[in-house]
Every structure is written in structure tokens, then in C-alpha cells.
Amino acid sequence: MGRFFEGGRWHDTGIGPSVEWTMNVGAKCVLCGEEGRVTVLCDDIKKYIYEGELVQNVWPDLSPEDRDILISWRNKKANANWDYHVCPSCYPSEEE
Ligand SMILES: [Zn+2]
Numbered sequence: 652m653g654r655f656f657e658g659g660r661w662h663d664t665g666i667g668p669s670v671e672w673t674m675n676v677g678a679k680c681v682l683c684g685e686e687g688r689v690t691v692l693c694d695d696i697k698k699y700i701y702e703g704e705l706v707q708n709v710w711p712d713l714s715p716e717d718r719d720i721l722i723s724w725r726n727k728k729a730n731a732n733w734d735y736h737v738c739p740s741c742y743p744s745e746e747e
Pocket of ligand 1 (some may be wrong): 680681683684685692737738739740741742
């Protein structure tokens with residue numbers, strides 16, 4: 652039995668239907684206009700939005716870049732004027 656990564660978390664293969672309901676979340680970079688996207692489970696989004704769970708608790712296996720998209724997406728949802736998302740390629744690197 653193996654595991655596969657989908658919808659922002661690991662699943663075991665061989666038990667039940669592979670993946671439940673997923674949704675795509677996107678955030679546009681204010682500098683280059685590139686839209687970052689991440690696919691997560693609807694159940695996890697509900698935990699994050701309605702139960703106020705921390706992003707790192709809901710998606711411990713997602714990369715920081717993907718979590719950033721989720722954070723920006725939630726900020727934008729809460730306030731349509733929020734426009735501060737910066738993608739990893741525009742984000743100034745600290746090790747130069
Ligand atoms: Zn960018």
C-alpha cells in the first residue's frame with residue numbers, strides 16, 4: 652500500500668475513493684501578475700476559514716509557498732482591497 656499527495660495532504664492508496672472534494676485556490680502576484688495556484692480539500696478549507704485553524708496545522712505537508720497562497724487568498728476574501736501577495740520568484744531572497 653502506498654501513499655500519494657493530493658489536495659494538500661497525503662492519502663493512503665487502496666482505501667475507499669482516492670480523493671474527496673477539492674478546490675483550487677489562487678493568488679495573483681502584485682509585482683509580476685503571475686497567479687500561484689494550489690489544490691486543497693474542501694474540508695480543509697472549511698477548517699481554515701470557518702474554524703480559524705492555523706494554516707500550518709491544517710496543511711503541515713504543504714510548502715511555505717503554497718501556504719502563502721492560501722494565506723493571501725484568505726486575506727483577499729476577507730478584504731477585496733487586500734493586494735499584497737508576492738510570488739516566490741519576486742520575493743527578495745535573503746541569501747544573496
Ligand atoms: Zn511575482
